[in-house]
Protein backbone atom coordinates (compact mmCIF):
# COMPACT_ATOMS: atom_id res chain seq x y z
CA UNK A 1 0.00 0.00 0.00
CA UNK A 2 1.27 3.44 -0.97
CA UNK A 3 -0.31 5.21 1.94
CA UNK A 4 -3.28 5.54 4.12
CA UNK A 5 -6.17 7.99 4.21
CA UNK A 6 -8.88 8.16 6.85
CA UNK A 7 -12.32 9.65 6.21
CA UNK A 8 -15.88 9.26 7.43
CA UNK A 9 -17.33 8.22 4.09
CA UNK A 10 -15.72 7.10 0.84
CA UNK A 11 -17.86 7.46 -2.28
CA UNK A 12 -16.80 5.67 -5.46
CA UNK A 13 -17.99 7.17 -8.76
CA UNK A 14 -18.59 10.83 -9.65
CA UNK A 15 -21.80 10.41 -11.66
CA UNK A 16 -25.03 12.06 -10.50
CA UNK A 17 -25.56 9.44 -7.80
CA UNK A 18 -22.04 9.51 -6.35
CA UNK A 19 -21.80 13.31 -6.49
CA UNK A 20 -25.17 13.64 -4.74
CA UNK A 21 -24.11 11.23 -1.99
CA UNK A 22 -20.81 13.08 -1.50
CA UNK A 23 -22.48 16.48 -1.48
CA UNK A 24 -25.21 15.56 1.01
CA UNK A 25 -22.76 13.73 3.30
CA UNK A 26 -20.48 16.77 3.27
CA UNK A 27 -23.40 19.08 3.99
CA UNK A 28 -24.20 16.86 6.95
CA UNK A 29 -20.73 17.38 8.36
CA UNK A 30 -19.06 14.15 7.30
CA UNK A 31 -15.48 14.11 6.17
CA UNK A 32 -15.85 12.82 2.61
CA UNK A 33 -13.61 11.50 -0.16
CA UNK A 34 -14.96 10.98 -3.68
CA UNK A 35 -12.88 8.75 -5.94
CA UNK A 36 -13.51 8.66 -9.67
CA UNK A 37 -12.10 6.14 -12.13
CA UNK A 38 -11.91 8.55 -15.09
CA UNK A 39 -10.42 12.00 -15.33
CA UNK A 40 -13.83 13.70 -15.40
CA UNK A 41 -17.06 13.97 -13.40
CA UNK A 42 -20.52 13.24 -14.75
CA UNK A 43 -20.38 9.65 -16.00
CA UNK A 44 -23.29 8.58 -18.16
CA UNK A 45 -25.29 11.28 -16.39
CA UNK A 46 -23.31 13.96 -18.23
CA UNK A 47 -24.48 12.57 -21.55
CA UNK A 48 -28.09 12.14 -20.43
CA UNK A 49 -31.17 14.27 -20.94
CA UNK A 50 -30.97 15.03 -17.22
CA UNK A 51 -34.66 14.50 -16.45
CA UNK A 52 -35.65 13.32 -12.97
CA UNK A 53 -38.94 11.55 -12.24
CA UNK A 54 -39.99 12.91 -8.84
CA UNK A 55 -43.75 12.48 -8.26
CA UNK A 56 -45.21 15.16 -6.00
CA UNK A 57 -42.25 17.51 -6.44
CA UNK A 58 -42.80 21.03 -5.19
CA UNK A 59 -41.29 22.73 -8.25
CA UNK A 60 -44.16 21.42 -10.40
CA UNK A 61 -46.74 22.15 -7.71
CA UNK A 62 -45.63 25.79 -7.63
CA UNK A 63 -46.10 25.89 -11.40
CA UNK A 64 -49.68 24.64 -10.99
CA UNK A 65 -49.25 20.90 -11.65
CA UNK A 66 -50.73 18.91 -8.81
CA UNK A 67 -49.67 15.37 -8.14
CA UNK A 68 -49.22 13.14 -5.12
CA UNK A 69 -47.06 10.26 -3.97
CA UNK A 70 -50.27 8.25 -3.43
CA UNK A 71 -51.30 8.59 -7.07
CA UNK A 72 -47.84 7.64 -8.24
CA UNK A 73 -47.87 4.64 -5.92
CA UNK A 74 -51.14 3.51 -7.56
CA UNK A 75 -49.43 3.81 -10.95
CA UNK A 76 -46.35 1.86 -9.89
CA UNK A 77 -48.51 -0.84 -8.29
CA UNK A 78 -50.39 -1.20 -11.57
CA UNK A 79 -47.19 -1.22 -13.65
CA UNK A 80 -44.86 -3.30 -11.48
CA UNK A 81 -47.16 -5.15 -9.08
CA UNK A 82 -47.85 -4.21 -5.49
CA UNK A 83 -45.68 -6.93 -3.93
CA UNK A 84 -42.38 -6.21 -5.72
CA UNK A 85 -39.95 -3.71 -4.15
CA UNK A 86 -42.80 -1.76 -2.60
CA UNK A 87 -40.82 -0.67 0.49
CA UNK A 88 -38.16 0.87 -1.73
CA UNK A 89 -40.74 2.56 -3.95
CA UNK A 90 -42.56 3.99 -0.96
CA UNK A 91 -39.29 5.37 0.43
CA UNK A 92 -38.48 6.83 -2.99
CA UNK A 93 -41.88 8.50 -3.35
CA UNK A 94 -41.84 9.92 0.19
CA UNK A 95 -38.27 11.18 -0.03
CA UNK A 96 -38.16 12.47 -3.62
CA UNK A 97 -39.61 15.96 -3.09
CA UNK A 98 -37.72 16.39 0.20
CA UNK A 99 -34.38 15.43 -1.37
CA UNK A 100 -34.86 17.82 -4.27
CA UNK A 101 -35.81 20.69 -1.96
CA UNK A 102 -32.81 19.91 0.21
CA UNK A 103 -30.46 20.16 -2.78
CA UNK A 104 -32.11 23.35 -4.01
CA UNK A 105 -31.97 24.97 -0.56
CA UNK A 106 -28.36 24.12 0.18
CA UNK A 107 -26.49 23.86 -3.11
CA UNK A 108 -26.26 25.11 -6.70
CA UNK A 109 -28.31 22.16 -7.91
CA UNK A 110 -31.52 23.80 -9.17
CA UNK A 111 -34.39 22.39 -11.18
CA UNK A 112 -37.28 23.54 -13.34
CA UNK A 113 -40.58 21.71 -13.74
CA UNK A 114 -41.06 20.09 -17.15
CA UNK A 115 -44.80 20.76 -17.08
CA UNK A 116 -46.56 18.46 -19.53
CA UNK A 117 -44.43 15.33 -19.86
CA UNK A 118 -46.62 12.22 -19.74
CA UNK A 119 -45.72 9.05 -17.91
CA UNK A 120 -44.66 6.31 -20.29
CA UNK A 121 -47.72 4.15 -19.69
CA UNK A 122 -49.96 7.17 -19.70
CA UNK A 123 -53.13 5.10 -20.07
CA UNK A 124 -52.59 3.19 -16.80
CA UNK A 125 -54.28 3.89 -13.48
CA UNK A 126 -52.44 6.58 -11.51
CA UNK A 127 -50.37 7.78 -14.47
CA UNK A 128 -49.81 11.53 -14.77
CA UNK A 129 -49.75 13.66 -17.88
CA UNK A 130 -47.81 16.48 -16.25
CA UNK A 131 -45.96 17.44 -13.09
CA UNK A 132 -43.73 14.47 -12.30
CA UNK A 133 -40.66 15.35 -14.36
CA UNK A 134 -38.13 18.05 -13.50
CA UNK A 135 -34.97 19.08 -15.32
CA UNK A 136 -31.81 20.80 -14.13
CA UNK A 137 -31.70 24.49 -14.93
CA UNK A 138 -29.18 25.39 -17.63
CA UNK A 139 -25.71 25.96 -16.19
CA UNK A 140 -22.90 28.33 -17.12
CA UNK A 141 -19.81 26.14 -17.41
CA UNK A 142 -17.59 29.22 -17.09
CA UNK A 143 -18.39 29.28 -13.36
CA UNK A 144 -16.13 26.26 -12.99
CA UNK A 145 -13.07 28.04 -14.38
CA UNK A 146 -10.36 25.55 -15.34
CA UNK A 147 -12.48 22.75 -13.84
CA UNK A 148 -14.87 23.06 -16.81
CA UNK A 149 -12.52 20.64 -18.60
CA UNK A 150 -13.31 18.13 -15.84
CA UNK A 151 -16.98 17.84 -16.91
CA UNK A 152 -17.51 14.90 -19.22
CA UNK A 153 -19.01 16.27 -22.46
CA UNK A 154 -22.33 15.09 -23.94
CA UNK A 155 -22.31 12.47 -26.68
CA UNK A 156 -21.14 14.12 -29.90
CA UNK A 157 -24.37 13.17 -31.66
CA UNK A 158 -26.22 15.45 -29.18
CA UNK A 159 -24.21 18.55 -30.03
CA UNK A 160 -24.41 20.77 -33.09
CA UNK A 161 -21.68 22.79 -34.82
CA UNK A 162 -19.09 20.55 -33.19
CA UNK A 163 -19.76 21.51 -29.56
CA UNK A 164 -22.99 23.43 -28.90
CA UNK A 165 -25.53 21.84 -26.58
CA UNK A 166 -29.16 22.07 -27.65
CA UNK A 167 -31.95 21.45 -25.14
CA UNK A 168 -35.44 20.38 -26.12
CA UNK A 169 -36.69 23.97 -25.77
CA UNK A 170 -34.00 25.19 -28.19
CA UNK A 171 -34.94 22.92 -31.09
CA UNK A 172 -38.05 24.76 -32.36
CA UNK A 173 -36.43 28.24 -32.25
CA UNK A 174 -33.34 26.95 -34.05
CA UNK A 175 -35.27 25.08 -36.73
CA UNK A 176 -37.81 27.89 -37.20
CA UNK A 177 -35.34 30.75 -36.70
CA UNK A 178 -36.82 32.80 -39.53
CA UNK A 179 -40.45 32.14 -38.57
CA UNK A 180 -40.77 34.73 -35.80
CA UNK A 181 -38.75 37.45 -34.11
CA UNK A 182 -38.79 35.53 -30.82
CA UNK A 183 -37.35 32.45 -32.52
CA UNK A 184 -34.73 34.51 -34.30
CA UNK A 185 -33.68 36.21 -31.07
CA UNK A 186 -33.40 32.89 -29.21
CA UNK A 187 -31.42 31.24 -32.01
CA UNK A 188 -29.13 34.26 -32.52
CA UNK A 189 -28.46 34.41 -28.76
CA UNK A 190 -27.43 30.75 -28.68
CA UNK A 191 -25.21 31.04 -31.72
CA UNK A 192 -23.49 34.25 -30.60
CA UNK A 193 -22.75 32.84 -27.16
CA UNK A 194 -21.39 29.69 -28.78
CA UNK A 195 -19.11 31.52 -31.19
CA UNK A 196 -17.63 33.62 -28.36
CA UNK A 197 -17.23 30.48 -26.22
CA UNK A 198 -15.20 28.79 -28.92
CA UNK A 199 -12.56 31.51 -28.76
CA UNK A 200 -11.65 30.29 -25.24
CA UNK A 201 -13.13 26.85 -24.74
CA UNK A 202 -13.10 23.53 -26.59
CA UNK A 203 -16.91 23.44 -26.54
CA UNK A 204 -19.89 25.60 -25.69
CA UNK A 205 -20.19 26.58 -22.02
CA UNK A 206 -23.98 26.86 -21.92
CA UNK A 207 -24.75 23.47 -20.44
CA UNK A 208 -28.21 21.93 -20.47
CA UNK A 209 -29.76 18.58 -19.53
CA UNK A 210 -27.44 16.02 -17.90
CA UNK A 211 -24.37 18.18 -18.49
CA UNK A 212 -25.99 20.99 -16.49
CA UNK A 213 -26.75 18.52 -13.71
CA UNK A 214 -23.13 17.33 -13.61
CA UNK A 215 -21.84 20.93 -13.72
CA UNK A 216 -24.13 22.02 -10.90
CA UNK A 217 -23.24 19.07 -8.66
CA UNK A 218 -19.53 19.55 -9.39
CA UNK A 219 -19.60 23.29 -8.62
CA UNK A 220 -21.41 22.59 -5.34
CA UNK A 221 -18.81 19.99 -4.37
CA UNK A 222 -15.99 22.40 -5.20
CA UNK A 223 -17.63 25.15 -3.17
CA UNK A 224 -17.77 22.84 -0.15
CA UNK A 225 -14.17 21.81 -0.66
CA UNK A 226 -14.99 18.13 -1.08
CA UNK A 227 -11.89 16.25 -2.17
CA UNK A 228 -12.21 14.40 -5.47
CA UNK A 229 -9.49 12.02 -6.57
CA UNK A 230 -9.50 11.55 -10.36
CA UNK A 231 -8.17 8.53 -12.24
CA UNK A 232 -8.67 6.74 -8.93
CA UNK A 233 -10.88 3.64 -9.18
CA UNK A 234 -12.06 1.76 -6.14
CA UNK A 235 -10.75 -1.80 -6.39
CA UNK A 236 -11.74 -3.43 -3.12
CA UNK A 237 -13.82 -2.91 -0.01
CA UNK A 238 -12.49 -4.15 3.32
CA UNK A 239 -14.77 -5.83 5.84
CA UNK A 240 -13.78 -6.68 9.39
CA UNK A 241 -15.99 -8.54 11.86
CA UNK A 242 -18.85 -8.20 9.39
CA UNK A 243 -18.60 -4.41 9.05
CA UNK A 244 -17.13 -2.37 6.20
CA UNK A 245 -14.13 -0.49 7.58
CA UNK A 246 -12.47 0.81 4.44
CA UNK A 247 -11.44 0.26 0.88
CA UNK A 248 -8.55 0.14 -1.52
CA UNK A 249 -8.38 2.69 -4.29
CA UNK A 250 -5.79 3.13 -7.00
CA UNK A 251 -4.12 6.51 -7.34
CA UNK A 252 -1.65 7.04 -10.14
CA UNK A 253 -1.33 3.30 -10.49
CA UNK A 254 -0.52 2.76 -6.80
CA UNK A 255 -2.83 1.12 -4.29
CA UNK A 256 -3.91 3.36 -1.43
CA UNK A 257 -5.84 2.14 1.57
CA UNK A 258 -8.72 4.26 2.81
CA UNK A 259 -10.04 3.75 6.34
CA UNK A 260 -13.68 4.72 6.73
CA UNK A 261 -15.52 5.55 9.94
CA UNK A 262 -19.04 5.51 8.44
CA UNK A 263 -18.69 3.33 5.37
CA UNK A 264 -18.36 3.15 1.60
CA UNK A 265 -20.89 4.17 -1.05
CA UNK A 266 -20.66 2.30 -4.36
CA UNK A 267 -21.86 4.52 -7.22
CA UNK A 268 -19.75 3.21 -10.08
CA UNK A 269 -22.54 3.35 -12.66
CA UNK A 270 -23.46 -0.31 -12.99
CA UNK A 271 -22.34 -2.99 -15.39
CA UNK A 272 -23.03 -1.52 -18.84
CA UNK A 273 -19.61 -2.62 -20.08
CA UNK A 274 -19.21 -5.86 -18.18
CA UNK A 275 -19.63 -8.75 -20.57
CA UNK A 276 -20.08 -11.43 -17.91
CA UNK A 277 -22.90 -9.57 -16.17
CA UNK A 278 -24.53 -8.57 -19.47
CA UNK A 279 -24.60 -12.21 -20.52
CA UNK A 280 -25.93 -13.31 -17.14
CA UNK A 281 -28.75 -10.78 -16.88
CA UNK A 282 -29.70 -9.38 -20.29
CA UNK A 283 -32.17 -10.91 -22.73
CA UNK A 284 -31.05 -12.78 -25.83
CA UNK A 285 -29.55 -11.86 -28.18
CA UNK A 286 -27.41 -9.97 -25.66
CA UNK A 287 -27.19 -6.42 -27.02
CA UNK A 288 -23.78 -5.38 -28.29
CA UNK A 289 -24.34 -1.65 -27.81
CA UNK A 290 -24.36 0.38 -24.61
CA UNK A 291 -24.68 4.12 -24.09
CA UNK A 292 -23.30 3.79 -20.60
CA UNK A 293 -19.95 5.48 -19.88
CA UNK A 294 -17.11 3.21 -21.03
CA UNK A 295 -15.71 3.36 -17.47
CA UNK A 296 -18.78 1.57 -16.10
CA UNK A 297 -17.38 -1.93 -16.06
CA UNK A 298 -19.35 -3.44 -13.22
CA UNK A 299 -16.66 -2.70 -10.58
CA UNK A 300 -19.19 -1.89 -7.86
CA UNK A 301 -21.22 -5.04 -8.52
CA UNK A 302 -18.11 -7.21 -8.57
CA UNK A 303 -16.93 -5.73 -5.25
CA UNK A 304 -20.38 -6.36 -3.79
CA UNK A 305 -20.41 -9.93 -5.09
CA UNK A 306 -17.06 -10.61 -3.44
CA UNK A 307 -18.54 -9.46 -0.13
CA UNK A 308 -21.47 -11.84 -0.54
CA UNK A 309 -24.02 -9.24 -1.71
CA UNK A 310 -27.20 -10.24 -3.49
CA UNK A 311 -27.67 -9.10 -7.08
CA UNK A 312 -31.27 -8.39 -8.06
CA UNK A 313 -33.45 -9.11 -9.84
CA UNK A 314 -32.06 -12.62 -10.25
CA UNK A 315 -34.24 -13.45 -13.25
CA UNK A 316 -32.59 -13.34 -16.64
CA UNK A 317 -33.85 -10.74 -19.08
CA UNK A 318 -34.56 -7.64 -17.00
CA UNK A 319 -31.21 -5.92 -16.76
CA UNK A 320 -31.57 -3.26 -19.40
CA UNK A 321 -33.31 0.10 -19.49
CA UNK A 322 -33.28 0.59 -23.19
CA UNK A 323 -33.27 2.93 -26.11
CA UNK A 324 -33.36 2.13 -29.83
CA UNK A 325 -30.07 3.37 -31.29
CA UNK A 326 -28.53 3.85 -34.72
CA UNK A 327 -24.80 3.49 -35.31
CA UNK A 328 -23.09 6.57 -36.73
CA UNK A 329 -19.71 6.98 -38.39
CA UNK A 330 -18.18 10.28 -37.33
CA UNK A 331 -16.00 12.56 -39.42
CA UNK A 332 -12.88 11.11 -37.76
CA UNK A 333 -13.98 7.57 -38.63
CA UNK A 334 -14.94 6.56 -35.07
CA UNK A 335 -18.33 5.00 -34.38
CA UNK A 336 -21.05 6.61 -32.28
CA UNK A 337 -24.55 5.77 -31.14
CA UNK A 338 -27.56 7.99 -31.68
CA UNK A 339 -30.38 7.26 -29.21
CA UNK A 340 -33.82 7.58 -30.86
CA UNK A 341 -35.47 8.82 -27.68
CA UNK A 342 -38.17 11.33 -28.61
CA UNK A 343 -37.56 13.22 -31.83
CA UNK A 344 -38.50 10.95 -34.72
CA UNK A 345 -40.40 7.73 -33.92
CA UNK A 346 -43.70 9.32 -32.88
CA UNK A 347 -43.92 11.75 -35.79
CA UNK A 348 -46.42 11.13 -38.61
CA UNK A 349 -44.94 9.33 -41.63
CA UNK A 350 -42.50 6.90 -40.04
CA UNK A 351 -42.80 3.16 -39.51
CA UNK A 352 -40.57 0.50 -37.95
CA UNK A 353 -40.32 -2.83 -39.74
CA UNK A 354 -38.77 -6.25 -39.17
CA UNK A 355 -37.05 -8.47 -41.75
CA UNK A 356 -40.41 -9.45 -43.26
CA UNK A 357 -41.13 -5.80 -43.96
CA UNK A 358 -43.94 -5.75 -41.40
CA UNK A 359 -44.54 -3.47 -38.46
CA UNK A 360 -44.24 -5.08 -35.02
CA UNK A 361 -44.80 -2.19 -32.61
CA UNK A 362 -46.51 1.14 -32.04
CA UNK A 363 -43.51 3.27 -33.02
CA UNK A 364 -44.52 6.05 -30.60
CA UNK A 365 -44.19 4.05 -27.37
CA UNK A 366 -41.39 4.95 -24.95
CA UNK A 367 -37.80 4.16 -25.95
CA UNK A 368 -37.70 1.39 -23.33
CA UNK A 369 -40.96 -0.21 -24.48
CA UNK A 370 -39.89 0.02 -28.14
CA UNK A 371 -36.81 -2.11 -27.45
CA UNK A 372 -38.76 -4.55 -25.29
CA UNK A 373 -41.00 -5.01 -28.35
CA UNK A 374 -37.92 -5.62 -30.53
CA UNK A 375 -36.88 -8.49 -28.25
CA UNK A 376 -40.39 -9.94 -28.15
CA UNK A 377 -40.91 -9.71 -31.91
CA UNK A 378 -37.46 -11.12 -32.66
CA UNK A 379 -38.64 -14.51 -31.43
CA UNK A 380 -41.08 -14.62 -34.40
CA UNK A 381 -39.34 -12.67 -37.17
CA UNK A 382 -35.94 -10.97 -37.14
CA UNK A 383 -36.38 -7.52 -35.64
CA UNK A 384 -32.86 -7.06 -34.24
CA UNK A 385 -31.86 -4.98 -36.04
CA UNK A 386 -35.08 -3.40 -37.27
CA UNK A 387 -35.46 -0.39 -39.60
CA UNK A 388 -37.11 2.98 -39.30
CA UNK A 389 -38.55 3.87 -42.71
CA UNK A 390 -39.77 7.25 -43.93
CA UNK A 391 -40.05 9.33 -47.10
CA UNK A 392 -38.42 12.54 -48.34
CA UNK A 393 -41.17 14.80 -46.97
CA UNK A 394 -40.76 13.31 -43.48
CA UNK A 395 -37.00 13.58 -43.32
CA UNK A 396 -37.10 17.19 -44.53
CA UNK A 397 -39.69 18.18 -41.91
CA UNK A 398 -38.75 16.11 -38.86
CA UNK A 399 -35.26 14.71 -39.47
CA UNK A 400 -34.31 11.10 -38.72
CA UNK A 401 -31.67 10.15 -36.15
CA UNK A 402 -28.64 12.37 -36.76
CA UNK A 403 -30.41 14.03 -39.70
CA UNK A 404 -31.83 17.24 -38.30
CA UNK A 405 -34.97 18.89 -39.71
CA UNK A 406 -34.30 20.87 -42.86
CA UNK A 407 -30.84 19.33 -43.41
CA UNK A 408 -30.10 19.82 -47.09
CA UNK A 409 -27.24 17.54 -48.03
CA UNK A 410 -27.74 13.93 -46.99
CA UNK A 411 -25.20 12.48 -49.41
CA UNK A 412 -22.47 12.04 -46.75
CA UNK A 413 -24.82 10.05 -44.54
CA UNK A 414 -25.90 7.93 -47.50
CA UNK A 415 -22.25 7.35 -48.49
CA UNK A 416 -21.32 6.29 -44.94
CA UNK A 417 -24.37 3.96 -45.12
CA UNK A 418 -25.95 5.52 -42.01
CA UNK A 419 -28.92 6.21 -44.28
CA UNK A 420 -30.15 3.89 -47.00
CA UNK A 421 -32.02 5.71 -49.78
CA UNK A 422 -33.94 4.61 -52.87
CA UNK A 423 -36.52 5.99 -55.27
CA UNK A 424 -38.80 2.99 -54.67
CA UNK A 425 -39.85 1.06 -51.61
CA UNK A 426 -38.89 -2.19 -53.34
CA UNK A 427 -35.40 -0.86 -54.07
CA UNK A 428 -35.02 0.31 -50.47
CA UNK A 429 -36.15 -3.10 -49.20
CA UNK A 430 -33.44 -4.80 -51.27
CA UNK A 431 -30.79 -2.40 -49.89
CA UNK A 432 -31.68 -3.21 -46.27
CA UNK A 433 -32.34 -6.91 -46.80
CA UNK A 434 -36.05 -6.74 -45.99
CA UNK A 435 -38.87 -8.56 -47.82
CA UNK A 436 -39.85 -6.15 -50.63
CA UNK A 437 -43.42 -7.28 -51.08
CA UNK A 438 -43.93 -7.24 -47.33
CA UNK A 439 -42.67 -3.65 -47.09
CA UNK A 440 -44.82 -2.49 -50.01
CA UNK A 441 -47.95 -4.01 -48.43
CA UNK A 442 -47.12 -2.59 -45.00
CA UNK A 443 -46.72 0.94 -46.38
CA UNK A 444 -49.98 0.67 -48.36
CA UNK A 445 -51.84 -0.46 -45.23
CA UNK A 446 -50.19 2.23 -43.11
CA UNK A 447 -51.14 4.91 -45.70
CA UNK A 448 -54.77 3.88 -45.25
CA UNK A 449 -54.39 4.44 -41.49
CA UNK A 450 -52.99 7.88 -42.28
CA UNK A 451 -56.22 8.73 -44.11
CA UNK A 452 -58.55 7.48 -41.35
CA UNK A 453 -56.26 8.48 -38.46
CA UNK A 454 -56.74 5.07 -36.85
CA UNK A 455 -53.91 2.55 -36.59
CA UNK A 456 -55.96 -0.61 -36.21
CA UNK A 457 -52.82 -2.75 -35.88
CA UNK A 458 -50.88 -1.02 -33.09
CA UNK A 459 -52.87 2.03 -31.99
CA UNK A 460 -50.20 4.62 -32.81
CA UNK A 461 -51.35 8.03 -31.61
CA UNK A 462 -53.83 6.70 -29.06
CA UNK A 463 -52.04 7.61 -25.83
CA UNK A 464 -51.05 10.96 -24.32
CA UNK A 465 -47.40 9.93 -24.58
CA UNK A 466 -47.74 9.12 -28.30
CA UNK A 467 -49.41 12.45 -29.03
CA UNK A 468 -46.96 14.40 -26.84
CA UNK A 469 -44.10 13.38 -29.12
CA UNK A 470 -46.18 13.57 -32.32
CA UNK A 471 -46.99 16.64 -34.38
CA UNK A 472 -50.02 18.55 -33.00
CA UNK A 473 -50.53 20.27 -36.34
CA UNK A 474 -50.90 17.02 -38.23
CA UNK A 475 -54.49 15.80 -38.69
CA UNK A 476 -56.42 13.62 -38.10
CA UNK A 477 -53.78 11.74 -36.05
CA UNK A 478 -50.65 13.59 -34.89
CA UNK A 479 -48.59 10.39 -35.15
CA UNK A 480 -49.68 8.85 -38.47
CA UNK A 481 -48.92 10.21 -41.91
CA UNK A 482 -48.44 8.67 -45.36
CA UNK A 483 -45.12 7.55 -46.83
CA UNK A 484 -45.65 8.71 -50.40
CA UNK A 485 -42.91 11.14 -51.49
CA UNK A 486 -39.82 9.45 -52.92
CA UNK A 487 -36.99 8.97 -52.31
CA UNK A 488 -37.52 6.69 -49.34
CA UNK A 489 -35.08 6.39 -46.44
CA UNK A 490 -34.18 3.72 -43.88
CA UNK A 491 -31.98 3.71 -40.81
CA UNK A 492 -30.89 0.55 -38.99
CA UNK A 493 -31.86 0.29 -35.33
CA UNK A 494 -30.26 -1.73 -32.49
CA UNK A 495 -31.13 -2.16 -28.82
CA UNK A 496 -28.79 -0.23 -26.50
CA UNK A 497 -28.91 0.29 -22.75
CA UNK A 498 -28.98 3.80 -21.34
CA UNK A 499 -29.02 2.38 -17.82
CA UNK A 500 -28.98 -0.95 -16.02
CA UNK A 501 -31.68 -2.09 -13.64
CA UNK A 502 -29.83 -5.12 -12.30
CA UNK A 503 -27.66 -4.18 -9.37
CA UNK A 504 -26.87 -4.71 -5.71
CA UNK A 505 -29.94 -5.42 -3.66
CA UNK A 506 -30.43 -2.80 -0.95
CA UNK A 507 -32.82 -1.72 1.76
CA UNK A 508 -34.63 1.63 1.67
CA UNK A 509 -31.53 3.42 3.02
CA UNK A 510 -29.47 2.06 0.11
CA UNK A 511 -27.64 -0.35 2.49
CA UNK A 512 -26.44 -3.37 0.52
CA UNK A 513 -28.03 -6.72 1.44
CA UNK A 514 -26.39 -10.12 1.42
CA UNK A 515 -27.79 -13.41 0.07
CA UNK A 516 -29.88 -13.79 3.24
CA UNK A 517 -31.20 -10.26 2.75
CA UNK A 518 -29.29 -9.04 5.80
CA UNK A 519 -27.62 -5.62 5.76
CA UNK A 520 -23.85 -5.52 5.16
CA UNK A 521 -23.07 -2.78 7.71
CA UNK A 522 -21.28 0.22 6.23
CA UNK A 523 -21.80 -0.69 2.57
CA UNK A 524 -24.16 1.45 0.47
CA UNK A 525 -25.02 1.36 -3.24
CA UNK A 526 -26.84 3.93 -5.34
CA UNK A 527 -27.42 4.90 -8.96
CA UNK A 528 -26.98 2.02 -11.37
CA UNK A 529 -24.96 0.05 -8.79
CA UNK A 530 -28.20 -0.35 -6.83
CA UNK A 531 -30.88 -2.72 -8.19
CA UNK A 532 -33.56 -0.43 -9.62
CA UNK A 533 -36.61 -0.10 -7.37
CA UNK A 534 -38.60 -0.13 -10.64
CA UNK A 535 -37.63 -3.80 -11.24
CA UNK A 536 -36.86 -3.44 -14.93
CA UNK A 537 -39.85 -1.18 -15.71
CA UNK A 538 -39.54 2.38 -17.02
CA UNK A 539 -42.53 4.31 -15.67
CA UNK A 540 -41.68 7.80 -16.87
CA UNK A 541 -39.11 10.41 -17.86
CA UNK A 542 -36.25 10.37 -15.35
CA UNK A 543 -36.75 6.83 -14.01
CA UNK A 544 -33.05 6.25 -13.35
CA UNK A 545 -31.76 9.67 -12.27
CA UNK A 546 -34.76 10.25 -9.97
CA UNK A 547 -34.23 7.15 -7.80
CA UNK A 548 -30.45 7.39 -8.32
CA UNK A 549 -30.23 10.78 -6.64
CA UNK A 550 -32.94 10.13 -4.06
CA UNK A 551 -31.30 6.94 -2.76
CA UNK A 552 -27.90 8.68 -2.83
CA UNK A 553 -29.46 11.30 -0.55
CA UNK A 554 -30.90 8.60 1.69
CA UNK A 555 -27.55 6.75 1.86
CA UNK A 556 -25.72 9.93 2.88
CA UNK A 557 -28.36 10.84 5.47
CA UNK A 558 -28.19 7.32 6.91
CA UNK A 559 -24.39 7.45 7.12
CA UNK A 560 -24.72 10.79 8.92
CA UNK A 561 -27.30 9.35 11.30
CA UNK A 562 -29.99 11.77 10.12
CA UNK A 563 -33.69 11.38 9.30
CA UNK A 564 -33.92 11.73 5.49
CA UNK A 565 -37.46 13.08 5.68
CA UNK A 566 -36.54 15.92 8.00
CA UNK A 567 -34.91 18.12 5.38
CA UNK A 568 -35.79 21.33 7.20
CA UNK A 569 -33.96 20.21 10.34
CA UNK A 570 -31.08 18.83 8.31
CA UNK A 571 -30.77 21.97 6.24
CA UNK A 572 -27.29 23.48 6.42
CA UNK A 573 -28.66 26.98 6.98
CA UNK A 574 -30.38 25.80 10.16
CA UNK A 575 -27.67 23.58 11.56
CA UNK A 576 -25.38 24.67 14.35
CA UNK A 577 -22.14 23.51 12.76
CA UNK A 578 -22.54 25.32 9.43
Ligand SMILES: Cc1cc2nc3c(=O)[nH]c(=O)nc-3n(C[C@H](O)[C@H](O)[C@H](O)COP(=O)(O)OP(=O)(O)OC[C@H]3O[C@@H](n4cnc5c(N)ncnc54)[C@H](O)[C@@H]3O)c2cc1C
Pocket residue numbers: 012013014015016017018035036037038040041042043044045046047048049050051052053210232233234235267268269270291292293295296297299300339497498499500526527528529541542543544545546548
Ligand atom coordinates in the same frame (compact mmCIF):
# COMPACT_ATOMS: atom_id res chain seq x y z
C1 LIG B 1 -28.53 9.47 -24.02
C2 LIG B 1 -28.97 9.20 -22.62
C3 LIG B 1 -30.03 9.90 -22.08
C4 LIG B 1 -30.45 9.62 -20.78
N1 LIG B 1 -31.42 10.39 -20.25
C5 LIG B 1 -31.84 10.15 -18.98
C6 LIG B 1 -32.83 10.98 -18.38
O1 LIG B 1 -33.23 12.01 -18.92
N2 LIG B 1 -33.26 10.63 -17.15
C7 LIG B 1 -32.80 9.53 -16.48
O2 LIG B 1 -33.28 9.24 -15.38
N3 LIG B 1 -31.80 8.78 -16.99
C8 LIG B 1 -31.30 9.07 -18.21
N4 LIG B 1 -30.27 8.34 -18.72
C9 LIG B 1 -29.62 7.30 -17.86
C10 LIG B 1 -28.71 7.97 -16.81
O3 LIG B 1 -27.76 8.78 -17.46
C11 LIG B 1 -27.98 6.94 -15.94
O4 LIG B 1 -28.90 6.03 -15.41
C12 LIG B 1 -27.28 7.66 -14.80
O5 LIG B 1 -26.29 8.51 -15.28
C13 LIG B 1 -26.68 6.69 -13.80
O6 LIG B 1 -26.06 7.45 -12.79
P1 LIG B 1 -24.86 6.83 -11.96
O7 LIG B 1 -24.35 7.91 -11.10
O8 LIG B 1 -25.29 5.57 -11.34
O9 LIG B 1 -23.77 6.40 -13.07
P2 LIG B 1 -22.91 7.26 -14.07
O10 LIG B 1 -23.60 8.52 -14.40
O11 LIG B 1 -22.57 6.41 -15.22
O12 LIG B 1 -21.59 7.57 -13.24
C14 LIG B 1 -20.77 6.52 -12.78
C15 LIG B 1 -19.37 7.05 -12.52
O13 LIG B 1 -18.61 6.04 -11.85
C16 LIG B 1 -17.30 6.03 -12.40
N5 LIG B 1 -16.69 4.72 -12.09
C17 LIG B 1 -16.83 3.54 -12.74
N6 LIG B 1 -16.11 2.59 -12.12
C18 LIG B 1 -15.50 3.17 -11.06
C19 LIG B 1 -14.64 2.71 -10.04
N7 LIG B 1 -14.22 1.44 -9.97
N8 LIG B 1 -14.21 3.59 -9.10
C20 LIG B 1 -14.59 4.89 -9.14
N9 LIG B 1 -15.39 5.38 -10.10
C21 LIG B 1 -15.86 4.53 -11.03
C22 LIG B 1 -17.53 6.31 -13.86
O14 LIG B 1 -16.34 6.76 -14.48
C23 LIG B 1 -18.60 7.38 -13.79
O15 LIG B 1 -18.05 8.66 -13.69
C24 LIG B 1 -29.80 8.61 -20.01
C25 LIG B 1 -28.70 7.93 -20.55
C26 LIG B 1 -28.28 8.22 -21.83
C27 LIG B 1 -27.10 7.50 -22.38
